[in-house]
C-alpha cells in the first residue's frame with residue numbers, strides 16, 4: 493500500500509516549549525490511525541502542522557511523496573488535506589449548503605454554483621443530513637452541527653481527513669451514530685487521523701494508534717497492544733512506576 497502522508501522529524505517549538513518533538517510517522521493510503529495522548533501532549537499541534545494552520549519549526553510533511561510544509565493551509569486543502577476543528581467552526585450567516593459550497597469554491601476542484609450546491613447536498617446526505625441544505629446553522633443541534641462540519645470536510649473528497657475530537661461532547665446515542673459515520677468513511681477508503689480521548693471509539697474505529705506524551709511519540713502499533721503498553725498506561729495515569 494502506498495504511503496499517503498509522511499511526517500519526518502516534525503518539530504514545533506512555542507518559545508521554549510517543545511510542543512512536537514521530532515515526530516516520524518508514515519500513514520498508508522486508506523489507513524485509519526488514532527492519535528492519542530494526555531492533555532497538552534501535542535496532538536492538535538500535529539494536526540495544525542499537517543493542515544498548515546501553523547508553521548513548523550523543522551521537519552517535513554509529505555503528501556503522496558511531495559513535501560507540502562512550505563505551502564499555506566488553503567493550498568494544502570486543495571491538494572487533499574481536510575480537517576474538522578476541536579470547536580465547531582461554521583458560518584452562522586450561511587445556511588448548511590452554503591457553508592459547504594463556500595469551502596468547495598476554495599477546495600481542490602474549485603467548484604462554484606450548481607455544481608458546488610449539488611456536491612454539498614450529496615455530502616449532507618452522506619453524513620445523515622439529507623435534504624437539510626436550506627436550514628440555518630443556528631437551528632441545528634450539536635450533533636448536526638458536527639455532521640455539517642464533517643460534511644464540509646469530506647465534500648472536497650480529501651485524501652486525508654483530520655478529525656480533532658470530533659466525537660467529543662456527544663451523548664451515548666449520538667456517539668454511536670458518530671462512530672458509525674466515521675466507520676462508513678473508513679469503508680470508502682479515506683485516510684483518517686483521529687485525535688480522540690474516547691477509548692471506545694478508538695478501539696472500534698482505529699486498527700492502529702500512535703500515542704504522544706510531552707510532544708514525543710511514545711507508542712505506535714496495533715490498538716490493543718498500544719492501549720495496554722505500560723509506558724502508555726503510565727503516561728495517562730502519571731504512574732511513573734512503569735516509566
Ligand SMILES: Nc1ncnc2c1ncn2[C@@H]1O[C@H](COP(=O)(O)OP(=O)(O)OP(=O)(O)O)[C@@H](O)[C@H]1O
Pocket residue numbers: 506509511529530531532533534535536537538
Ligand atoms: N498557539 C500556541 N502558542 C503557545 N503554546 C501553544 C499553542 N498551541 C499549543 N500550545 C501548547 O503546546 C502544547 C501542546 O498543545 P496541544 O493543543 O497540541 O495538545 P493536545 O495534545 O492537543 O491537548 P488536548 O488533548 O488538551 O487538546 C501545550 O503545552 C499547549 O499549551
